[in-house]
Amino acid sequence: xxxxxxxxxxxxxxxxxxxxxxxxxxxxxxxxxxxxxxxxxxxxxxxxxxxxxxxxxxxxxxxxxxxxxxxxxxxxxxxxxxxxxxxxxxxxxxxxxxxxxxxxxxxxxxxxxxxxxxxxxxxxxxxxxxxxxxxxxxxxxxxxxxxxxxxxxxxxxxxxxxxxxxxxxxxxxxxxxxxxxxxxxxxxxxxxxxxxxx
Amino acid sequence: xxxxxxxxxxxxxxxxxxxxxxxxxxxxxxxxxxxxxxxxxxxxxxxxxxxxxxxxxxxxxxxxxxxxxxxxxxxxxxxxxxxxxxxxxxxxxxxxxxxxxxxxxxxxxxxxxxxxxxxxxxxxxxxxxxxxxxxxxxxxxxxxxxxxxxxxxxxxxxxxxxxxxxxxxxxxxxxxxxxxxxxxxxxxxxxxxxxxxxxxxxxxxxxxxxxxxxxxxxxxxxxxxxxxxxxxxxxxxxxxxxxxxxxxxxxxxxxxxxxxxxxxxxxxxxxxxxxxxxxxxxxxxxxxxxxxxxxxxxxxxxxxxxxxxxxxxxxxxxxxxxxxxxxxxxxxxxxxxxxxxxxxxxxxxxxxxxxxxxxxxxxxxxxxxxxxxxxxxxxxxxxxxxxxxxxxxxxxxxxxxxxxxxxxxxxxxxxxxxxxxxxxxxxxxxxxxxxxxxxxxxxxxxxxxxxxxxxxxxxxxxxxxxxxx
Numbered sequence: 001x002x003x004x005x006x007x008x009x010x011x012x013x014x015x016x017x018x019x020x021x022x023x024x025x026x027x028x029x030x031x032x033x034x035x036x037x038x039x040x041x042x043x044x045x046x047x048x049x050x051x052x053x054x055x056x057x058x059x060x061x062x063x064x065x066x067x068x069x070x071x072x073x074x075x076x077x078x079x080x081x082x083x084x085x086x087x088x089x090x091x092x093x094x095x096x097x098x099x100x101x102x103x104x105x106x107x108x109x110x111x112x113x114x115x116x117x118x119x120x121x122x123x124x125x126x127x128x129x130x131x132x133x134x135x136x137x138x139x140x141x142x143x144x145x146x147x148x149x150x151x152x153x154x155x156x157x158x159x160x161x162x163x164x165x166x167x168x169x170x171x172x173x174x175x176x177x178x179x180x181x182x183x184x185x186x187x188x189x190x191x192x193x194x195x196x197x198x
Numbered sequence: 199x200x201x202x203x204x205x206x207x208x209x210x211x212x213x214x215x216x217x218x219x220x221x222x223x224x225x226x227x228x229x230x231x232x233x234x235x236x237x238x239x240x241x242x243x244x245x246x247x248x249x250x251x252x253x254x255x256x257x258x259x260x261x262x263x264x265x266x267x268x269x270x271x272x273x274x275x276x277x278x279x280x281x282x283x284x285x286x287x288x289x290x291x292x293x294x295x296x297x298x299x300x301x302x303x304x305x306x307x308x309x310x311x312x313x314x315x316x317x318x319x320x321x322x323x324x325x326x327x328x329x330x331x332x333x334x335x336x337x338x339x340x341x342x343x344x345x346x347x348x349x350x351x352x353x354x355x356x357x358x359x360x361x362x363x364x365x366x367x368x369x370x371x372x373x374x375x376x377x378x379x380x381x382x383x384x385x386x387x388x389x390x391x392x393x394x395x396x397x398x399x400x401x402x403x404x405x406x407x408x409x410x411x412x413x414x415x416x417x418x419x420x421x422x423x424x425x426x427x428x429x430x431x432x433x434x435x436x437x438x439x440x441x442x443x444x445x446x447x448x449x450x451x452x453x454x455x456x457x458x459x460x461x462x463x464x465x466x467x468x469x470x471x472x473x474x475x476x477x478x479x480x481x482x483x484x485x486x487x488x489x490x491x492x493x494x495x496x497x498x499x500x501x502x503x504x505x506x507x508x509x510x511x512x513x514x515x516x517x518x519x520x521x522x523x524x525x526x527x528x529x530x531x532x533x534x535x536x537x538x539x540x541x542x543x544x545x546x547x548x549x550x551x552x553x554x555x556x557x558x559x560x561x562x563x564x565x566x567x568x569x570x571x572x573x574x575x576x577x578x579x580x581x582x583x584x585x586x587x588x589x590x591x592x593x594x595x596x597x598x599x600x601x602x603x604x605x606x607x608x609x610x611x612x613x614x615x616x617x618x619x620x621x622x623x624x625x626x627x628x629x630x631x632x633x634x635x636x637x638x639x640x641x642x643x644x645x646x647x648x649x650x651x652x653x654x655x656x657x658x659x660x661x662x663x664x665x666x667x
Contacts, residue, residue: 015516016516016517016520017513017514017516017517018392018393018492018517020492020629020631022610022629022631022632022633022634023631023632023633026633026637027610027611027612027634028611028612030233030261030612031233031262031275031277031278031280031281031612032277032281033236033237033240033280033281033284034236034237034240035237035240035345045632045633045637074513075393075513076391076392076393076396076426079392079393079426079492080328080629080631081327081328081342081610081629082234082326082327082328082342082343082344083233083234083344084234084237084326084344084345084346087344102393102396104393104396104426105396105397105426105427105428106328106342106343106344106423106428109343109344109347110344110345110346110347113344113346113347114346163220163360164218165218165219165220165358176346176350176358177245177247177349177350177353177354180222180350180353180354180356180358181247181353181354183213183214183216183222186213186214186222187213187214187222187224187250187354187355187356190213190224191224191355194224
């Protein structure tokens with residue numbers, strides 16, 4: 001998994017509640033058997049016009065956000081299906097952190113598994129970041145996982161929570177499966193008891 | 199101390215709880231399908247890891263399959279074909295059983311698990327699919343996971359989970375004729391919104407739940423994820439045990455009796471405490487129809503489509519504006535006046551034999567409106583065969599329905615069954631997201647009875663007024 005430590009970047013705003021995984025990566029693009037190749041299809045129905053040209057009205061297509069690595073979204077971001085293709089697509093689009101007031105559970109888990117940091121801030125903090133990102137261009141924030149803060153150069157300083165285990169995995173880029181395999185004996189003994197019962 | 203059913207199952211499955219880490223939970227049953235598994239098997243290959251318990255893992259093909267008469271030919275879409283073939287090869291390489299296209303046990307993964315008797319009370323069940331919550335209808339702790347977690351379960355038969363909070367959702371009273379499990383869950387999600395249960399495991403209780411048949415309970419649990427909770431549970435009882443008895447992988451004879459005795463212990467203790475309670479009155483419940491682009495945007499059949507100004511929260515106002523524009527609807531329109539082009543009876547929410555029987559009673563002796571194309575995709579091949587034995591296919595075909603093969607089909611349109619832009623569909627599935635059933639397609643979520651009646655009339659009607667033989 002990719003490490004996440006500290007990131008300063010332009011913020012791209014997507015001011016909609018309940019952005020669902022069908023929007024993030026529509027079903028016709030879920031047929032690949034690889035983990036890659038999804039980025040160009042992210043937000044497909046919003047991002048492209050009928051003939052495949054970028055939709056100038058879709059905010060993430062604007063030049064001023066083209067280098068953004070941080071996305072700020074509305075509440076309940078990532079609702080819907082369990083498709084991990086959604087975080088894969090967002091990461092390929094260039095995003096490494098998403099800020100919102102809330103995330104759907106499965107999506108949030110999937111992000112954590114890939115080093116895409118979901119950051120939950122209060123409504124007023126998200127509103128502030130959203131408004132500043134929408135205004136002008138070049139608005140940046142710094143997301144620091146170690147100190148669990150989001151800051152900008154206009155006085156914003158927001159704290160966020162993160163599970164200590166997940167935090168460590170993200171900081172170190174650790175593989176969950178590897179950590180669990182080290183508990184092999186515990187699994188073996190659980191299985192022995194289980195087999196005796198069933 | 200008194201415990202909830204969730205707490206009992208949770209505690210029975212803790213493998214380890216190392217300091218500062220989420221609990222490691224043992225998984226009793228891992229369901230696999232073609233869409234969310236190839237990258238997980240590939241990761242095992244790269245890291246030289248094995249499937250730890252192929253005997254606790256089953257798979258089927260459901261998302262990509264055509265439901266027309268090309269079904270037994272090679273899938274035309276080359277990328278979809280590779281995905282299906284990849285699952286075949288992965289199962290062959292790892293010893294995981296596969297219910298392939300030619301098997302009677304093939305079907306939507308959340309239909310076949312219970313149908314074959316794999317799903318049992320007290321189990322932990324996962325699948326790379328958010329509607330895994332379906333299996334909670336049997337009193338099993340069942341939830342959807344992503345592909346990295348699929349890999350984790352394949353390799354270790356465990357999952358790391360932070361312990362969720364619990365919520366009791368109590369359905370009081372009694373459903374009236376024509377009001378169904380689908381209306382119960384749509385009403386509940388309409389009340390709490392699509393994130394109302396985030397972070398919780400929901401236990402459904404109350405008289406109306408106790409009276410539901412297993413198909414109805416599965417419908418309710420299936421859509422738990424649409425309220426944001428990963429898992430929904432219903433205490434197993436005689437309805438559960440009667441439904442399970444005799445199914446292929448359910449214990450037989452004395453073993454069955456012993457299992458039942460154990461399963462009865464799973465129900466929440468009488469004085470167990472939940473973190474939250476939500477109550478819903480079923481005496482006054484009406485058939486529901488979704489009008490928007492998420493499953494929380496629902497209305498009663500006797501209501502009108504809301505206007506954005508009916509909402510207070512600015513995010514809800516903006517959501518309603520977007521939804522009405524996408525759906526091509528105007529606030530104030532009577533729900534009964536919404537005309538439809540398509541009807542889809544199918545999906546892991548509502549394509550079981552009981553659903554097809556209910557819909558057939560509405561359809562019997564009537565004809566689908568000439569403006570409507572109506573299709574039925576049974577939840578499994580076995581369901582289809584059973585329905586044909588009962589003559590349901592004839593009832594549907596005589597009325598003008600297309601009687602198709604099983605699969606996820608137009609619930610999410612990964613196969614060739616999709617809406618064209620602007621088409622409006624009465625659908626028994628679970629999600630009405632933009633583009634879900636096809637780009638520009640407009641989905642209204644309803645019960646099988648409501649979908650069947652809409653097919654006949656060409657617009658939504660109050661199925662409570664419907665006369666059946």
